[in-house]
Every structure is written in structure tokens, then in C-alpha cells.
């Protein structure tokens with residue numbers, strides 16, 4: 582008989598990759614806001630009572646980085662208290678908790694790739710709420726794995742790749758920031774990395790993204806070159822400051838994946854390879 586796996590945020594960008602990937606190994610129970618509001622402890626208790634999960638992959642989160650600046654309480658409620666409710670329920674039942682963190686817990690000032698043990702100093706309300714989620718995992722006493730990742734894209738939900746292509750096809754001028762460095766990560770690769778880490782009995786915090794590092798500008802250039810090679814599209818580099826976004830972001834926050842590789846024996850593929858495969862698959866182009 583298969584062990585039961587509860588997936589929260591099952592219809593989100595990441596959850597929608599996790600659910601099909603784990604269906605062979607587990608009996609998967611996907612839930613989302615309509616089935617279980619993670620901020621309501623009674624909702625979480627009911628779902629745990631009904632499903633008695635062996636493992637929980639907790640993808641539900643408040644992810645609107647800029648809106649979080651004017652909805653601090655909501656971001657903290659969903660990411661901080663919501664994760665605490667899930668973690669406490671895991672601790673009570675003895676379920677393994679797998680969840681996801683962000684490079685936005687760092688200030689991006691170290692000048693090198695971020696290690697798991699580096700000091701955190703979030704610059705935004707979203708980053709603070711995700712740090713609260715990490716602390717809730719530790720304080721719950723549950724067995725947990727928290728995978729910090731960054732710059733996710735995928736077929737479901739908001740997506741930088743589709744946003745750039747929509748604007749390019751409409752002939753809009755593309756203005757893209759050139760002063761933030763990180764690494765684009767395909768949510769499918771993250772789901773597979775999650776499976777490898779669970780298989781390796783990994784615990785604590787582990788960093789995962791695709792390989793290498795780049796800027797949003799270089800990412801946008803690759804997207805248009807791959808998807809619309811016949812068009813000559815001008816992309817204007819702009820500074821983050823010029824956009825006057827509500828939330829501050831770390832300027833340099835690639836994630837060091839040494840721990841991930843040591844635990845799994847797997848090296849993440851270069852971000853360009855993952856992005857090209859995604860673009861070819863989702864725009865119908867073949868290489």
C-alpha cells in the first residue's frame with residue numbers, strides 16, 4: 582500500500598508540478614484554499630484527521646511580493662501562521678513536512694552565492710513572512726525539509742516567460758532590470774529535486790535552483806531569442822530603482838547548491854537548458 586501524501590497549494594505554480602510527479606510513489610491528496618485555508622487551525626486539523634498523511638508537501642503560500650508591502654498582516658498570516666498550523670499538525674501526527682523558502686530571506690549583500698547557514702536579513706514583508714515560516718518549522722519540532730528556491734516559472738500561474746512573450750508579440754517595448762542577479766528555475770526541475778531530496782532523507786534547509794546565475798535582462802534576452810528568433814526585439818535595460826516597486830529585492834542572491842548536490846549526487850542543469858526546454862515545449866518550437 583502506498584503512503585499518503587498531502588499537497589497544499591496543489592493548483593499553484595509549484596503544486597501543479599508536484600501532484601503528478603508524486604502520483605506513482607504516493608497516494609496523493611491535493612488540497613487548495615477551497616478545501617483548506619491553512620490560516621484556520623481547525624481546517625488544517627480536519628484535513629489531517631481525514632487524510633492522516635505520511636508526508637506533506639506544503640506549497641501553499643502568499644506569494645505576491647509587492648502587494649505584501651501593503652498587506653503585511655495577510656502575508657504573515659498565510660506564510661507565518663499558516664505554515665505554523667501545518668508544521669504543528671505534522672509534529673502531532675509524526676508526518677514529514679516538506680516546504681519551500683526563498684532567496685528573499687537574504688539581503689543579497691554578501692557578494693557570493695548564498696549558503697544555507699548564511700545570516701538572513703529580509704528586505705521585504707514577503708521575505709520576513711517566509712523567514713517566519715522557516716522558524717515555525719523549527720519551533721514545531723516536526724521532521725522537516727525546507728527547500729529555498731528562486732525565480733520560479735512553470736506552465737501554471739504567473740510566469741515571467743509568458744509575460745515577456747505576450748508583451749513582445751504585442752510589440753510593446755520591453756524594459757527589464759539588469760541589476761538583480763539570481764537564477765531562473767523551472768518548477769518541474771524543483772519538483773524533481775524535491776523528490777530526490779525526500780529519497781535521500783534530507784532534512785533542514787537545502788538550497789535548490791537551476792544551475793548558473795544571470796540577470797532578469799539576460800533571461801528576457803534568452804526568452805525572445807529562443808521563442809521569436811525571426812523578430813528583432815529591443816530590450817531596454819533598466820535599474821530596479823527606476824521601477825519604484827513597493828518591495829525591495831536582493832541585488833545578488835544566487836543560491837549555492839553544494840548541499841543539494843552532496844545529499845543527492847545530482848547537479849542542477851544550467852538555467853539556459855531548462856528554460857530552452859520549457860520554451861520549446863510551451864511555445865511549440867523545436868530546436
Ligand SMILES: NC(=O)c1ccc[n+]([C@@H]2O[C@H](COP(=O)([O-])OP(=O)(O)OC[C@H]3O[C@@H](n4cnc5c(N)ncnc54)[C@H](OP(=O)(O)O)[C@@H]3O)[C@@H](O)[C@H]2O)c1
Pocket residue numbers: 589590591592593594595596613614615617618619620639640641642643644659663680681682683684711730731732733734738739
Ligand atoms: N514563485 C516564485 O518565484 C518563488 C520563489 C521562491 C520561493 N517560492 C516559494 O515556493 C512555494 C510555491 O510557490 P508558487 O509560486 O507555486 O505559489 P503560487 O503559484 O502563488 O501558489 C500558491 C498556492 O497557495 C494557495 N493559497 C494561498 N493562500 C492560501 C491559504 N490561506 N490556504 C490555502 N492555500 C492558500 C493559492 O491558492 P489561490 O490561488 O486560490 O490563492 C495557490 O494555489 C511557496 O512557498 C513560495 O513562497 C516561490
